[in-house]
Amino acid sequence: MLEQKIAAAKILLEKIANDYAPAVFANSLGAEDMVITDLIAKFNVDITLFSLDTGRLPADTYTLMQETGKKYPTHPIKVYFPSTEETEQFVANNGINAFYDSVELRKECCAIRKIRPLKRALADKKAWITGLRREQSPTRTDLGDTEYDDGNGLWKFNPLIEWTEKEVWEYIRANNIPYNALHDK
Secondary structure: OHHHHHHHHHHHHHHHHHHOOOEEEEOOOOHHHHHHHHHHHHOOOOOEEEEEOOOOOOHHHHHHHHHHHHHOOOOOEEEEOOOHHHHHHHHHHHOOOHHHOOHHHHHHHHHHHHHHHHHHHHOOOOEEEOOOOHHHOHHHOOOOOEEEEOOOOEEEEOOOOOOOHHHHHHHHHHOOOOOOHHHHO
């Protein structure tokens, strides 16, 4: 069953690269994203990888970012950062942990640290790829492997949408893929 899912993911990734170029993969360095990184590199698919560094990532995530760069040198992860000016102004006005203080401040922090960098990463792209899986949440049960992202004005693909958590970890272990040490803690 897993071999069929790997084959289906390969076909979808190749279709994205051929029919929706330029396409990018939003790599948050989670387990699913490490599987997709491996598939893109293994099948040498012409899809750019990127990650968002919010400035609040755990040390283990930076370690994984470094390991990933070494394991997949042909598919480096481009890192997008929030605007220094906006971040400094937000912290000066509200404090370093202001996102804990209110929903409004959490949304503002998220816009600065995640949404605006994501918009830059997706600019001028025709498609983006995520590691979403249907099994992850009740809100994802209706997701397909392909959908139009109205908010960003491009196609969004979820090549692991049908994979189970067990299959993700089976693939990681079988292929000696680096993963975030936080999973073991």
